[in-house]
Structure formats: C-alpha cells, structure tokens
Amino acid sequence: MNKHIKWILDQYKAQKWFVLIMVIFTLASSAVQIAYPYAFKRMIDLLTDILAKPDLYPAPMVEVKRIIMLLIVIGAAQFLTGFYPCFRAWVNLRFEHSVRMHYFKHITKKDYRFFQKFRTGDVVTRLTDDLSEYPKISWFMGSGIFRAFNSFSLIMFSLLVMFSINVKLTLLSIAPLPLMMVAFYFTSEKLYTNFARNQRAISDINNQLEMSFSGIRIVKSYVSEDKYNRFFDIALAKRFKTEMSVVKLNAILTLIYQYIDYFAQIGVILFGGYMAVKGQISVGTFFLFYTYLSMMIFPLLDLPQLFVSGKQAFVNIDRLQEMKYHPTFNKEEEHGKDIDTFSGLAFEKVNCSYPEKESTVIQDVTFQLGPTEKMLILGATGSGKTTIANLILGLIKPDSGKIIISNEDLEDINIKSLRQMVAYVPQEPSLFSGSIKGNIMLANDQASQEEYCIALAASQMKDEIAAFPLKDETTVGHRGLGVSGGQKQRITIARALIKRPKLLILDDITASLDAENEEKLWHDINRDYPNTAAIVISHRLSTLRYVDTVLFIDSSGRAHKATHDKLVFDNKEYHDFLHEHLKK
Secondary structure, three states: OOHHHHHHHHHHHHOHHHHHHHHHHHHHHHHHHHHHHHHHHHHHHHHHHHHHOHHHOOOHHHHHHHHHHHHHHHHHHHHHHOOHHHHHHHHHHHHHHHHHHHHHHHHHOOOHHHHHHOOHHHHHHHHOOOOOOOOOHHHHHHHHHHHHHHHHHHHHHHHHHHHHHOHHHHHHHOOHHHHHHHHHHHHHHHHHHHHHHHHHHHHHHHHHHHHHHHOHHHHHHOOOHHHHHHHHHHHHHHHHHHHHHHHHHHHHHHHHHHHHHHHHHHHHHHHHHHHHHOOOOOHHHHHHHHHHHHHHHHHHHHHHHHHHHHHHHHHHHHHHHHHHOOOOOOOOOOOOEOOOOOOOEEEEEEEEOOOOOOOOOEEEEEEEEOOOOEEEEEEOOOOOHHHHHHHHOOOOOOOEEEEEEOOEEHHHEOHHHHHHHEEEEOOOOOOOOEEHHHHHHOOOOOOOHHHHHHHHHHOOOHHHHHHOOOHHHOEEOHHHOOOOHHHHHHHHHHHHHOOOOOEEEEEOHHHHOOHHHHHHHHHHHHHHOOOOEEEEEOOOHHHHHHOOEEEEEOOOOOEEEEOHHHHHHHOHHHHHHHHHHHHO
16 A cells, blocks of 8 residues: 555544544535536426426426425535535644644654754744645645545536436546546656655745744844845745746646646537437436536546645655654653652763764763762863763663663663653753743642742742742743843753752753852752752862762763862872863
8 A cells, every 4th residue: 555545544543533524524515516407407307398298297386396395405405515615624624733743742752863854944844834734734634635535426426417318428528537647647756856845945944044033143243134134035046946846837737637628528518519409318418417517627627636736745744754753762751660769870881972973972981879969070071971961861872881770771761750850951041932930830830839939049040030020920032032041041940940850960050150159059959959969060160069079071081980089189181171170
C-alpha cells in the first residue's frame, strides 16, 4: 500500500465515527442531487403525455400532485444535506488539530540534534502552513477526499440512471475522463517537485522572519535594517518564483480539464438534441441528460483535481514524517523505572562528543556527588561544563561510560520522573509570554502560596516585583521582553526552586547577580532547601565559598574532583586556571 494512503487511513481510524458520518452524509447529498432532475423528468414526460394523449389520464391532477409531493420531499432532504459543506469544514479542523498535536508531541521528545537541523521557522511552517487551508493536509483529508467522493458518487448515481435510459448518450458524456487522466499522468511528478520547492521557500521565509524579529534589538543596534530587508527581499523573490510555478501549472491543468469537458458537453447537447427532435428520446430525457451533464462538469473536474491536490498534500505529509522520524536518542517517557528520591550521582568513565566537533568534549569523567552536596564545576570556556549538566538531564547521551543516579543506571530510569526531581536553570534564561507568576508556577502549578513566596524571596526578586505596578501579574513578552537580563535570570531561579528539587543545577547564573545578591541566594537556599544537592557552573571564584567540592575540567576534557584547597596544591593546571582568573 502507498505510504501516503496508509498514513491517511491511520488518521481516519483515529476519527472513524466522524469519517463514517461523512460517508453517509456524502452519499445522501449525492442521492438528493440526482433525485431532483429525475423527478422533473417524470413531470415533463407526464405533462407531455397528458397533452398528447389526454384519454390515457382520466385524473391527470392526481399524477401531477404525486410528483409535486415528491419534489417537496426531495427539497426538504436537500435542505438537510445543505449542511454537509459546513460539517465537512468542521471535520477539516478536527483533522488539523489532531495531526498538529500528534506531531507536536513527537517534536517535544527530540534531542538537540533535531533542533540543529530544523530551525524554528521551519518547524512552525510545517505545523501550521503545511496543515491548514487548501490544498494542505487537513483540507485534503476532509474536503479534498470527500469532495472527490461526493463527485464520484454523484457521477456514479447519474451514470446508473443515464445508462438505464440511453447507452450511446451516456458513453459520450464520460468520454473526457481518459483524456483528463492522461493529462494528470504527464504532469504529476512536476506538480510534486514544484510544490515541495514552494514549501521549502515558505519555511525559509518564516525562518527569516523569526530570526529578524527575535533579534530585532541586535539588528537595530547595529543599524542593519537595510541588510535584513535585502535578505528578506531575496527570500520573498524565491518564494514568489516557486509559488508562481505552482499557480501556472495548476492554471494550465484546470484549463485543459475545463475545455475537454466543455467539448464533451457541446457534443452531448448536439447529439441529444438531434435524438429529441427525431423522437428517439423524450423531451424529459433530453432535459435529464442536459441537467446531469451540467451537474457533472465540476465533479468531473474534482476527480483529477483530487490527484493534483493529493500530490501537494503528500509533500506536506512527507515533511511532517521527516520531523517525526528524525533520529533521536531520547527515550519514551513511559520507559524505565520511576525514581522519587535522590541518594547520589556518579559518573563512571563517561566520554561525550558532538557530531559537529571532531574531538571528544569530555573524556573518562569519573566523580560522585552526595545527596546534599554542593559542587562547583570550573573549567575554561568550551571545556564541557554544560555538557555534564545536559548529560545528567538526559538531554544528550554519552558515547561511553555510565551515569548512575540514586543507584540506577540513567538508561534504566524513566526520564520524566528524573526531570521532575531535578531543577535546571540554563545559562541563557528563557521566559514565556505571560505573567511573572505564571512563568514561575510553570514548574509546579500545585505549589502553595507559601512555597511561591519562599522561592521568590530566595531568588532575590521579591522586592523588585513588589515595585512593579502590577506586581507579579506583570506581563513579560516573548523570551522575557519587559524585564532586565538579571531579573529574567532570577525569575528562572524562582521557577526552579518552587519545585523543591532534590538536585538543583545552576548553569552560570551568578553572572546576573552581584556579590551581595549571590550571598543572599546561597544563604536562602541553605536555609529553605537544606536537603537539596546542587551543581553550580560558574566563572565567579567567589562561588567557592558556598560549595563543598569542586569539579575541575582540564584542557583535555578530564575531570578532577576534590575540595578547593586540595586541588590548589595537587593540580597545577587548576592552580594556573585560578591564577589567570584572579588576574582578570
């Protein structure tokens, strides 16, 4: 089975009851459309016979009334089936929502390599533009396929009636179909290629927009507006070119289909009219064929158009599947053992490298961390300090060696339960659009007001928030616009502390704190979170006063763990590293 058809059938299984209603609604709609001309044919033929042979109809009005009643019943049914397009549009939205949620869940489970390949604007395009409106996936699965099914059923019902009346005239009516299929066969591959190129151009546009607006302060500070205007103009020109190629090809195909069908319609009118004049068919039959042929013009166009829009939708499906099946080492959240206590952490000969780097970042790293121990990681820029934090969180995977947490191999731990126990404050703080309180409560929406106040005070943000006009209901913009860099960092610290984590990882966060606030932070952490272990990554040597041990990453990526005093006397590279930093 074709992979795209299988994909669509899988989506239909998930929405089977709505699909079943659509099938019934479609058949009913087609049957009602076909019934109306047939009832009029009977009316015309009856009136013709009454006028020609009045003796055969002693009570003609009784026969006329029966047909009028039939027309009224068909009209009532047509009113009900008139809601079919609305229901079809609603089902389109259901498909759009379910597909988007399905792929969004998969994307959130990807590792860092995925987000290096697929930029933000590209991912947004695939989850929005590739899904909605004509002729994208949700439209194709709902309106696209069921419009074609409606057209097919309408044509089949019409043909059944037409074949039962006159075979020659019916064969002339369906003559355009083979020509339409031939036209599609020779253009299908070009359609797929052009549409795929156009979707990539749309992704490039959205990437350019995302980069421009997320970095707008940098663009303005370097007076680079004209440069970014040129970049955007180039991207727009590329999209215009690819989109015009799709529009031109669609326009040519539509014209071909229309003219093929129009010629067939002219032939039927001439041939059918000749037969009616000669008395070979009745006037009602000619009316029926003419009406059915007029009704079948757009359905006949819909059938080949299904293949055209299908080729375009298949491009979008492939783009979604490409994201879903991009390799990742992240495990499913349901995998492994749950842990809810932290009894220690151990690295055993851990090696780790990144595909884009030729050398190993950290080598044979071995150390242990106690259940309430505070450890500082020091090392030169790029030595692998953040890599260790990412390894603990399961964001990246070691090339070799073992990571043991609470006496369990990290590979055997349910990663969701681990992350619920650990709080991480990254080097680059990230806030979401919304209130300050909403950002803090994101980590633990069940936290009490007391826990919230303790976390806020420990992060040294309580007084500053109190000075805001809307207090903690103050709205921060995308990525924390509206608050300073230091305030943004301290909000993320409060977000971490409100979890009451068993292990707290702080990645170079003291750069946003002055010496006084740093001292207060550690005082409050030790007082309010005494059972929390901490791993601190910092370049500030004053942090040494607040930790128990130091993990030093040397220039070769190897780790040395001990107290500060012991490392100073036993490790020359550590001694030199401190000396260089003191000079700065």
